Amino acid sequence: MVETVKRLFDLGGKVAVVTGSSRGIGRAIVETLAAAGAKVVVSSRTAADCEAVAEALRARGHEALACPAHAGRATDLDALVARTVAAWGGLDILVCNAATNPVFGPLASIDEAAFDKVLATNLKGIHLLCQRALPLMAARGGGAAILLSSIAALRASTGLGAYGISKAAVGALARQLAAEWGPQGVRVNALAPGLIRTEFSRALWEDPERLRRAEQRTPLRRLGEPADIAGVALFLAAPASAYVTGQVLVADGGETIV
Secondary structure (H helix, E strand, O other), X not given: OHHHXXXXXXXXXXXXXXXXXXXXXXXXXXXXXXXXXXXXXXXXXXXXXXXXXXXXXXXXXXXXXXXXXXXXXXXXXXHHHXXXXXXXXXXXXXXXXXXXXXXXXXXXXOOHHHHHHHHHHHHHHHHHHHHHHHHHHHHOOOEEEEEEOOHHHOOOOOOEHHHHHHHHHHHHHHHHHHHHHHHHOEEEEEEXXXXXXXXXXXXXXXXXXXXXXXXXXXXXXXXXXXXXXXXXXXXXXXXXXXXXXXXXXXXXOOHHHO
């Protein structure tokens, strides 16, 4: 039984690409997938940041490649996939974590350039990367793609409107890709975190009163940590979720149920 459980979460021999993985949730995910046995590609916009994470993983005995790429730029995504294939021959797991939110405020105040930037990175970039990666998974007999959504996709926000719209579209994209690629053994799911203690939310958790209010409205009475999301990502990447596809899995401490 113990060996069976181990196999459910064993990623030995798998190749995983994680975008936005030089810090926060992405870094926790890439470290967790590496610990489960995957060869991992660390990717974000800054080469030095990618290499620092990859070097730390290699120092722990994992196989890791640093490959900087802008998640919203097609030429960068081409290079990311090409380098992965050149290094390890293919791709089995894709985690699309990179995202942006350059503005805060109501939709009435967002300019066209900012709106386009949010959609280009948070949605179009994921679509473009999946176009390049999912056929490679199918060629190897199957794989798993995990698209990072957010609970901002599930309810309105007066400050994160464009971001929430982009993340809602990510859930729709996951369902569509799951339907299209399922017959070839490729699973696609979205993962929707709640409020996680990262740089993105620093202004909240550094303010004691705002932190207290956030904790009180969450049934588990705490903010999430990047490791909380990494564990769910491991489940979605591993054989344990072999019959799960086209879903939006929420990990928010219960915030959206109350």
